[in-house]
Amino acid sequence: MSDTAVQPSVPAVDKLVIRFAGDSGDGMQLTGDRFTSASALFGNDLATLPEYPAEIRAPAGTLAGVSAFQVQISDHDIMTPGDAPDVLVAMNPAALKSDLHLLVPGGTLIVNADSFEERNLAKAGYESNPLEGHELDGYRLITAPMTSLTKGVCKDLGVKTRDAERSKNFFALGLVSWMYSRPTQPTLDWIDAKFAGRELIIAANRAAFAAGHAFGETAELGHQQVVVNAAPHEPGTYTNISGNMALAWGLVAAGELSGLPVFLGSYPITPASDILHELSRHKSFGVTAFQAEDEIAAVGAALGASYGGCLGVTASSGPGIALKSETISLAVSLELPLLIIDIQRGGPSTGLPTKTEAGDLLMAMYGRHGESPLPIVAARTPSDCFAVAIEASRIALTYRTPVILLSDGYLANGSEPWRLPDVDSLARIPVEFATGFNHVGADGEPEFWPYLRDDMLVRPLALPGTPGLMHRIGGIEKQDGSGNVSYDPENHAHMVAVRAERIARIEVPDVEVVGDPDADVLVLGWGSTWGAITSGVRRLTRVGHKVAQVHLTHLNPLPENLGEVLRRHRKILVPEMNMGQLVKIVRSEYLVDARAISKVTGQPFTAGEIEQVTLGALDD
Amino acid sequence: MTDVLGIATTDVGEVPATKRSDWQSDQEVRWCPGCGDYSILTAVQLLLPELGVRRENTVFISGIGCAARFPYYMDTYGVHTIHGRSPAFATGLAMTRPDLDIWVVGGDGDMLSIGGNHLIHALRRNINLNIMLVNNQIYGLTKGQYSPTSEIGKITKSSPIGATARPFNPVSLALGAEASFVARTHDLDRRHMQEVFRRVFDHDGAALVEVYQNCNVFNDGAFGDITRKDVREDMLIDLRHGEPIRFGKEQQFGVSRRPGGVQIVEVADVGVDALLVHDETTADPSTAFSLSRLAEGPHTPTPIGVFRSCPRDEYGHMVSDQIAEVTDRRGKGDLAALLRSQPTWEV
Known part of the structure; x- marks a missing residue:
């Protein structure tokens, strides 16, 4: 097994989306994580999407028990785990059944043939074995008897059959590592460190990984080995x-x-x-x-x-x-x-x-x-x-x-x-606590007033243990300044206003508009939609569409220039993984005609979805 | 002050002598006239000057309820938090500020109903808190509903034909929650309160004292059967560590073991040698628990004093010891090294 991943003879592709899917007990999260780590160390840009059921161990072999890990690796800057996988690794029939529809037409399908037996097929709801029919004809199918080959190489090591079977995910990892020219050393090092002291498990996992790699190298897969080269990153430590x-x-x-x-x-x-x-x-x-x-x-x-x-x-x-x-x-x-x-x-x-x-x-x-x-x-x-x-x-x-x-x-x-x-x-965060009196009482004696505010309406904080500044605070409304309990109506109205104003005065940076500042359509987002929105908008601007993008970090208070930015655009689209929450805030705050783009399937937006809805808005 | 925050304060040299007035805040005390809380406040304000502690290192934390107004009346640091949560707030403070003396004050509704979970976990962890559970068997601040310590059949605004839930016995509950210190006192005996509060203060770990407190507006005389001066000697069993448990005007009654528990006996019948000798420090809480079950309610002879004082490791110390131990072993954390603690690569 060679660790030289980049061989001049291996053709390169610019990106690859691979999805590992199997039973919850098949170690798919670990497999995906290892593939990701090896790709990261190799220098690819990448983004991942682990998807697993809420149950620790749903009934084995069922659709409910499918656990998947999707990762996109590329030779350029990317922001999402990919719209649809180019490669699907299905460790059992349930994984095939639940995730096949995600695979791109003509995509590569790698399956563990051993698991396609009667009981597993029935659990997944297959009446016949899909590996034997025509329903997979539109894909490049690679079948490997992963379980039996893993058991075979583990047998001579003295590993128990049950333990050997658990190593089959490393076979799959070895196979895709060969197919996509991943460096192998990081995975071998990881196995040694992770299972240190458990020599048999190390041996089994290493053997399974090597067997998978060798299977790729020697079996006639009808699949060209490819590489995804490192992405040009800014210099630094990653x-x-x-x-x-x-x-x-x-x-x-x-x-x-x-x-x-x-x-x-x-x-x-x-x-x-x-x-x-x-x-x-x-x-x-x-x-x-x-x-x-x-x-x-x-x-x-x-x-x-x-x-x-x-x-x-x-x-x-x-x-x-x-x-x-x-x-x-x-x-x-x-x-x-x-x-x-x-x-x-x-x-x-x-x-x-x-x-x-x-x-x-x-x-x-x-x-x-x-x-x-x-x-x-x-x-x-x-x-x-x-x-x-x-x-x-x-x-x-x-x-x-x-x-x-x-x-x-x-x-x-x-x-x-x-x-x-x-x-x-990194900018320091200066914090000062009160150490002395800040007020002179009616009797002429100095006092500490816990709610005597500075220009930003921030109160002083005297920590317990500070001599002389003993004071009481509580959830009952208090007199501004002294902090004493107060049920005075005017004081309460004042305190409500002060609590609002002191949050409104917090300094937050202005938003930056990405893309065309004069575009008709602005896509406004917050949170994790950034990757999909950025990719989707970029696809449109690259082909000449005028689209602008703003993404919020500060949701309260909102950046001071946001209203002015929003009013510059005729259409405002707000993709959110909810039924339209930021859109309500900006509509009430700025009286703009912002429209909600909702997705509540438990999955993030894809760049393609953002591209499509934005294109639709450009067309109306 | 501790080095936790690295703030230099005056925690060196002698603690200045204080008097009662030094511990009284300038706020007007606003409990109903005749409320038992006044005498509890007085007992605390008279005791603190004797403890040789600094006002600035003393913090009173409370939840919601009549008793929870306590912090406003103490010239110390104090926080009046929200209903039931004072043990939780105090836990975070005690874990990070072992230099402070933290008192938690709350009523039976605050500590045993809405905040019951926090109370039992504070006791289980043995966090260094002085917990005063002021029990008046009623919701006073909300004007008279039955509480988790109200007796079955209690007529209140929310139980017009009688409460149907069995009450908690707070001492039994605390013992069941693995408390390392549990005591009981009552609001009509300042000397006894001070004696018990001092023991609470001295205990390293969570110390709970139940204070029988009369709510003269909504539950007047709830403890009268046992705490009135004229009946007290026959109705209160004052537990004394290392002494046979005896009570009564003539010390004519005592407590002895019986199969599965303890019982009240006449000394003349059984002899002094048959009496149970009180031992607060027994690791097994069974006897203390049996003592807590002697009276069904505050109408028959009822033990007061320290039921259990059995020190064990304090939670905050255990947590800070782990931090110190790991820091010693690995050296002070280095942020740049932390960011490089996973596999990295250079571009």
Whole structure:
């Protein structure tokens, strides 16, 4: 097996979309992840889409149990995991049945022939074996007896049959690694590190991987080996990063930049739990990751830690954010920094825990009791989660307010190459706590007034433990300035206005218009739709259409120039993975004729979908 | 102050002497005249000067309810949070600020109904909190509905023909939740309250004290059968560590073991040697639990004092020890190195 992936004789293609599909127990997420890592190290640009069922182990062999991982690799800048796979790896009949319709006509279909036996065919609802009929005639079919070949090579190693069978995903990985000229060494190194100490498993996986690779090299597949060359990236050091990992690292960075210990209060929930897992590993940064008894305790403890001088953070998904709502309102009233991370998923209720949606914008904006405005920011790509976590922390700490950060399941689990920032160039987040009196009382004695505001309407924060500045705060309405309990009607009206105004005054950067600033049609987006919108718009502008694009990071307050930008365009399209939430906000805020483009299938938009609807708008 | 935040304060040298008035805020106390909360507040404000602690290092955290107004009246740091959540808020503060003395004050509705989950988990974790559960067996602030400690048959606005739910026994509940310190006192005996509150303060870990408190507006006399001066000696069983459990005007009654629990006996019948000697420190909470079940409600002889004081590792220390241990082993975290902790490649 040679590790030299790029051989001059191998023809190149500019991009490849490959989808690994199999039973939940077949290790498809791992296989896709390994293929991705090898491609990242090879220098491709890439974007991934893991899709798996909510059940840990749905009944084996059924359609409900199909787990898939789609990745697009390219020799140029891409933003999405691809509209449709060029290659589908189907490890069992159910995977073929559920995902074949996604494959491009004439695409390459790689199947594990061993699994196409009576029982599995019946479970997938096939009356006859599709490998023996004509229904796959429109595809380039490659069948390999992956299970039996894997068992065969493992037999001599003394690996038990059951363990050997579990290695068949490495056979598939070896085969596609040959077909698409992936470097093999990263995968072999990974196997050695991952299974260190379990020599038999290392041997089995290595043997299966080598067998798959050899199968590609020697079997007459009728398939030309191709390569996807490295993409021209800006010089720098790169790593492949998922959204949740980038978000967790952004929180660690925000702690370093502000000089405050990070306290994460969290309760396990899909797809946010990885943030808890990752931060639990970084104790040497002084990070406390607290797994609370419930979502309410998680945010309560985070707010308590903020009160004590930490950067208090809580991370969850929609159902958990709903539970935290009362405490978030308390944070609005106490005017304490707090970061609330919502990794959105399909709703309402339990909904689609493992599928993506962006249905929580209006909850973030309005989903609290009373008038309780707060800033909202949203990440647009997996790596952007790093920068947005820092930005959300900056707003929370600078303006002493709870901030909601919106991500979603697509960003959380998807990954892309990320050029590592120079950590010394990251802007520090200066935080000052009160250490002295700020007011002279009626009796002429100096006092500390916790709600005596600065020009930006930000109140001073005196940490418990600071001598002389003892004071009481609470959720009851308080007198502006002194902070004492006040039921005075005029004061309440004043405080409601101040709480709104201090959020409105938060400085956020203007939006930038991408594309033609005089275009008829503007596509306005937020969150993870960025990749599909950018690709879709780019396809149209490349062939001469006039289209502009604006993508929002700051959803509250909105950028100051947004209204003026929107009014410059005759048609405003707002693609969202919900029934039209941002569109409601911009229509009410700016009285513009913005139109909703909705997708609520639990899957992200494809670039093709954006291209089509935008083309339609250009035509009317 | 701790080095957690690296803020230099005056936490060196002697703690200045304080008097009661130093602990009183300038806010007018607004409980109903005659409320039992006044005497609890007084007991705390008189005790704190004796503890040799700094006002700035003392924090009162509360939820919602009459008792939860407590922080406003203390000239310390204080947060009046939301209904039921004070143990959660206090947990985050205690985990990150071990330098602070944190008191959590709440009523039976706040701590046992809406906030029951947070209370049991704070006790289970053994987080360093001084928890005062002020029990008046009624919802006072919402003007008189039955609470999770109201007796079956209780007539209230929301139970006009009698409450049907069995009440919690807060001491039993706390013992069942693995609490390392559980005590009970009542609002008519300031000396006893102070003695117990001092023990709560001294305990490293979660310490819960149930305070029987009279709500003279919505549940007047709920504890009168046992706390009135004229009946107290025969109705309150004052638990004393290492002493035989005895009570009564003439110390004529006692508590002895019976199969499966404990019972009230006449000393003359069984002899002093047959009495149960109270041991707060027994790891097995069974005897303390049996003592908590001696009285069905506050109408028959009822134990007060410290049921259990059995120190174990404090949660916040365990968490910060892990952080310190990992930091020692790996060195202080380096952000640039973290970003390079997965496979990387150069372009």
